Amino acid sequence: MKLTRRELADYAAAELVAGNKKVVDELAAYLVQSGRTREANLVVRDIESALARKGVVVAHVATAHTLDESTRKSLRQLLQQAFSADTLHLQETVKPELLGGVKVAVADKELDSTARRILNQLKAVKV
Amino acid sequence: MTTAVTGFASTATPEGDMLGSLGIDVQLLVLQTIAFLLLLFILTRFVFPKLNAMLDKRDAAIADSLKAASEAEKNAAKSQAAVEKLLKDARRDADEIVASAKAEAGTLVDAAEKKSRERAEQIVADAGAEIRNDIEKARVALKKETIELVAAATEKVVGKVVTAQVDEKLIKSSVDEVNV
Numbered sequence: 001m002k003l004t005r006r007e008l009a010d011y012a013a014a015e016l017v018a019g020n021k022k023v024v025d026e027l028a029a030y031l032v033q034s035g036r037t038r039e040a041n042l043v044v045r046d047i048e049s050a051l052a053r054k055g056v057v058v059a060h061v062a063t064a065h066t067l068d069e070s071t072r073k074s075l076r077q078l079l080q081q082a083f084s085a086d087t088l089h090l091q092e093t094v095k096p097e098l099l100g101g102v103k104v105a106v107a108d109k110e111l112d113s114t115a116r117r118i119l120n121q122l123k124a125v126k127v
Numbered sequence: 128m129t130t131a132v133t134g135f136a137s138t139a140t141p142e143g144d145m146l147g148s149l150g151i152d153v154q155l156l157v158l159q160t161i162a163f164l165l166l167l168f169i170l171t172r173f174v175f176p177k178l179n180a181m182l183d184k185r186d187a188a189i190a191d192s193l194k195a196a197s198e199a200e201k202n203a204a205k206s207q208a209a210v211e212k213l214l215k216d217a218r219r220d221a222d223e224i225v226a227s228a229k230a231e232a233g234t235l236v237d238a239a240e241k242k243s244r245e246r247a248e249q250i251v252a253d254a255g256a257e258i259r260n261d262i263e264k265a266r267v268a269l270k271k272e273t274i275e276l277v278a279a280a281t282e283k284v285v286g287k288v289v290t291a292q293v294d295e296k297l298i299k300s301s302v303d304e305v306n307v
Contacts, residue, residue: 063298065291074302082305099282100289102298113301115285123278 003030005039009046016047017054049107055086062093062103064114079106 003011008027015023031037048058059079061067067075072090080088083106099115146153289297 063294064289065294067298068291068295071295071298071302074299078302078305099285100294100297102301111301111305113297113304115289115297119278119282119285122274122281125274 002034005043005046008043009050012043012047013050013054013056016051017056045107052083052085052107055084056089057083057085057087057106058089058091060091060093060105062095062098062105062114064094064096064098064100066094067092075102075104079104 008030012023012027027043028040031040031043051058057079061075072092076088076090079085079090097116099119101114101117102111103114103117104111146156
């Protein structure tokens with residue numbers, strides 16, 4: 001029987017919240033065995049959404065420079081408030097091409113206040 | 128025959144001597160008269176009728192010819208009149224045709240002039256529209272290029288200006304804005 005992505009995500013999220021980190025390996029094995037490796041990124045996003053519903057928020061933070069501690073703290077407070085998160089995991093990435101500002105992605109939501117976005121908007125202006 | 132007539136004359140009666148004294152041979156006269164009458168009879172009986180008939184026929188032929196000539200002359204006169212009438216009609220038709228052709232040519236020339244004028248105006252209008260279109264395209268391209276240049280320049284400037292400290296302030300500012 002083929003499990004839906006939602007079912008997989010809910011199961012994995014429940015196991016992760018319960019502290020069973022082996023579920024990630026099991027899930028990877030299942031996706032390979034069932035020939036659904038193309039869905040891996042979507043499954044990960046669904047798991048993050050499922051985790052967010054359970055109060056565990058995984059936020060992908062991209063900046064042009066490494067975050068200092070005070071900024072990281074402010075960001076954590078913001079995200080915990082915004083998503084009513086009991087547990088918050090920040091996955092930080094440094095991307096110099098962003099020039100400045102921050103880009104935060106949580107599940108299917110995104111906050112982009114980078115200089116790169118503004119420049120892209122400027123380039124996309126229809127004349 | 129001459130011998131017979133002479134022989135017959137030499138047997139004439141003596142009353143003929145009076146005429147003989149006048150140098151007239153009675154026998155010869157009688158014979159000549161008979162010969163003349165015979166000749167006259169023959170001519171009247173056989174020659175004159177044919178001759179008259181031939182002359183009558185010729186006369187009739189001449190009369191017919193004259194009549195035919197007269198009719199021919201009349202016909203010629205009629206033909207001449209008809210020809211003149213035909214020529215006159217033909218001349219009048221030709222004049223009408225020429226006048227009609229001139230009028231038609233004038234109309235065609237006017238139409239061609241009008242069409243040419245309209246075509247020229249259309250070409251000018253199209254050229255104007257094309258020029259305006261090209262100008263608008265150039266203006267848009269220029270704007271787009273300017274924006275790209277501004278973006279590229281801004282990117283370089285921002286890349287140099289936004290240090291880690293400035294970036295921290297930017298991020299905090301963004302966070303504060305979202306919190307508000």
